Amino acid sequence: MYQTVIGLEVHAELSLDTKIFCGCSTKFGQEPNSQTCPICLGLPGALPVLNEEAVKYIIKIGLALGCRILPEARFDRKNYYYPDLPKNYQISQNYLPFAVDGYLELPPSQKKGTPIKVGIDNVHLEEDTGKNIHSESGGREGYSLVDFNRAGIPLVEIVTRPDMHSLEDTESFMVSLRNILLYLGVSNCKMEEGALRFEASVSIRPDEASSLNARVEIKNLNSFKSVLRSLQYEIERQRRLLSGGEIVSGETRLWDEKEGKTLTMRVKESSPDYRYFPEPDLPPVVIKPQWIKTIRAAMPELPAERLRRFVKKYHLPPYDAIILTSSKSLADFYEEVVEGFPDGKHVSNWIMGEVLEKLKERKIGIEESSLTPASLSELLNLIKCGTISGKMAREVFAEMFATGKGAGEIVKERGLAQISDTRKIKETIDLILKKNPAAISDFQTGKKKVIAYLTGQVMKETKGAANPQLVNELLQEALQQQ
């Protein structure tokens, strides 16, 4: 039985309006090279000026991951040649990053008893590169084009320690980290826009006690799915090699999404020497303790705290709380519904049942659906005061979900309001009993089952609008009196 050892490098674009070292817009999907200037194009003579908001963001991330914030951080140049890198060096941090030595505690799962802590080696800030467009992906035949709109977009890189030992750990880490970044509001984490990207390193060893084998780094991972698929592929490849008595060599491999496999990009001996040295155009950034204090005080509640609070405040089972807080938007949604319908467990049941089921069907997140928290709490209130039945509620909910209309509006439109007016129900019962004298005698001879039949008749007469429980009670009463 092999042990798998996985580490991740996560790149997230910070959601700032302007680039890290110039005033250019960071808006996604604009005309190529329309969001550039001498600075992000690396023209001769241009100099970088640090966007201070980016530093604030990075400190927030560092604090959320339990890191130590270094009193003085510095930028370094990472030197390598690539056409999408305007200066042929990337301004990054190698020697003194903003935050070091943190951890992320994975949320408890049902399978595993003890919580897993994934160590964070460091959190640092750097500039994104541009994008090469080759002729097969829309560029001109025989040319490669470069779009520098992305060059200089602020990126955070989070480097973990090799503390993950399964795909489940890895997935849980990625989900939790994404969640934290969303909770902090520092990145939109849209993987389809490349705002969240990964590099994984993986090795396997015979058992926990053995020394680590050479690790393989996998690049070009742009979604949770590709991380997990590539790791799966790589673990199997390495296992096959080791079982066959071969050695796994340390190398960098590229994930081919279409083929579903990793390919050698470069072997260790030819790994690049980035010749890092301190960026002379940017002075060191001194982080005053007071600044950290201010940022800490303004930190939003994080997923782990929110989970604990949900259990305590709304009396939810941990399972419910884990699921509800697994996404910020879902947790926000839940709390807004509870505001209008203060029965935490009841709301949780609805969200974990109906709502998630519908979302799953449509493969969307709550933030993409037209369902509003106000209409869901309205629906729950309508059920509670008996205006509609549970069965009707499900139909109403389906329409709410599909159209975004309010619960009350739908009930009104469809004339679905449940009749709970005793007088009106009694009148209908009288009518039905008159039509069914045989049923009365059946009842009198002890055939109690006839009540169900009569209830059905009353419901039919009221087109299902009568409160069935009330009908049942009143029928019994009326029959006794006959």
Added chain:
Amino acid sequence: MELAELAAHEIHCLLKKKEVSVVEVVDAVLTRIDEVDDNIGAFITVNGEGAQREALRIDQEISRGREILPLTGIPVAIKDLICIKGMKTTCASRILNNFYSPYDATVIEKLREAGTIFIGKTNMDEFAMGSSTENSCFGITRNPLNPDTVPGGSSGGSAAAVAAGEAIIALGSDTGGSIRQPAAFCGVVGLVPTYGLVSRFGLVAFASSLDQIGPITRDVRDCALLMNLICGYDPRDSTSAATNIPDYTDSLLNDVREVKIGIPKQYFGEEVDEEVAEAMREAMALFKRHGAKIENVSLPNTEYAIATYYLIATAEASSNLARYDGVGYGQREKSDNILEMYEKTREAGFGDEVKRRIMLGTYVLSAGYYETYYLKAQQARALIRDDFEKAFQKFDCLLAPVSPTTAFKVGEKTDDPLKMYLSDIFTIPVNLAGLPAISIPCGFNSLGSAIGLQLIAKPFNEEMLLRVAYTFEENTKMSR
């Protein structure tokens, strides 16, 4: 005296008195360029029509009441590594020979606002790497004082232009002596300001932690006037200093009483020409006569300066020059694959000295050598800085030769880079410490070559330099 040979402050008086127009001043300078630049080679680009147009515009504005500021209408030459919008900025390199800057450097914005006239872009050593202006893809510049000799470098074009009347004032840049040494060789005034005093935004980088823009002028007053324009904090340069800028003309006092001048003994070794040393001794005597206190001082780590400099400057340069790859702008050599395109472009685009320094710098930063070379050099740099700091606890300024020799012959040192490097032995420590220093004319040797006197002050004390320099100038009248 001819118009093209006057100092800016003299022309300013004539403009004020309406004895000349800006157009006449510009024409006088352009005529001079026509006459002499074929021999001197001070310019890479002459902005003839542009300058005339601008002169006419400013004359018209003056007639409508525009205020004539001290440098309004003054023709200024700009070293060709400072970006002017719409003009070529080549850095004297083939790799940028078709690069037109789409933006103005901060100093250019300031000069533009003041109404100076950009007369042209001056020749230099490629990417400011050199001490003789012989490393230019556009050919050499000759010393106007003696065309068989070099004008010094790397701002040789700017110094020669000012010396030859092809510009009234000029901007150069100084990374290891590139303003002071050519100023000394050409017999003009050159000042390297404290690192951070003048914005580097728009100055094409050679070695970012050492580069500074500074004035090259005919006399100390013009130097102060140009300093008034170009200094000041710039939010676009993160290494720019947030400091108050005085009126530098207030420092033009003929008075060095009680000024303590230190003579660093390491700057008077046997490598110094006897005639240069003699000129220094005469200068010391002059200052003494005028009430200054002269004493010896030791800067013990001076001997490490050249080695330190060539590790740090080349390391930074190897990275700064990486961007010239033919992808986004500049000269590109065609090839089917990207790696070969890079190689061909850089092989054809850079000259030998630039290649030499890129290779050295790349080596210095390589894994395994970073600690041995780069970090060691940073430690040595700190020691050199400490030497000066200690000296300035006692002295107001230091006096030394700018260069061990006067202008050498064209071609004399081109085959021996190390010999060439030693030309900057007394200027380099100043850049390593980020200090201000001025080079002023201090007589001629028996062959008629100019000798430069260097004064060094503590950070942001340009006022002391100008005061001491002005006193010297007033009492020798040796400028020009």
